[in-house]
Amino acid sequence: DGGITQSPKYLFRKEGQNVTLSCEQNLNHDAMYWYRQDPGQGLRLIYYSQIVNDFQKGDIAEGYSVSREKKESFPLTVTSAQKNPTAFYLCASSNLGWSYNEQFFGPGTRLTVL
């Protein structure tokens, strides 16, 4: 089955700790994205990558970091610098040309900072 997997589904972290969220896709898509979903705010773009070893900041990149060492993987690290990290995080991928191509989403990771 082609798709996007995210792990873990639920994640708890203590304040001051960094945590990495996994995202893997087997759709052979070049572009991958990380969004943060908060109630009433929709999806806000954190980072995106259109090619291996390259990525760009989205609208709310502060306190987050990413890497894109492989086409199929795009992990997101939530650092201790992120002031309000408790949220639902969604990973997505698409063919190149993200303004007109459908994005395919993973199941999400719910991060709670204790």
Add this chain to the structure above:
Amino acid sequence: AQSVSQHNHHVILSEAASLELGCNYSYGGTVNLFWYVQYPGQHLQLLLKYFSGDPLVKGIKGFEAEFIKSKFSFNLRKPSVQWSDTAEYFCAVGGFKTIFGAGTRLFVKA
């Protein structure tokens, strides 16, 4: 700047009622328009999309949307909703990049 506005944050309907969810966007260039849906416990998925041609677009599960360029709108409609349409609906606009609206939570009473 590119932006998307969904006017209804929460909508409650009875089964068989008609549905219209509003979506307006702001962007000066050519746009591509999407509606995504997130059913409870499921992945966000594409409902329908508009790129060009007939401004009335039909999607899955009986949904349709109409692009009205003069009003910068792309409203989602369904003539008769079912309990299974309970979900969160997101409008998205692709211009320079794709931007998502804040979402509308629809609850359909059986």
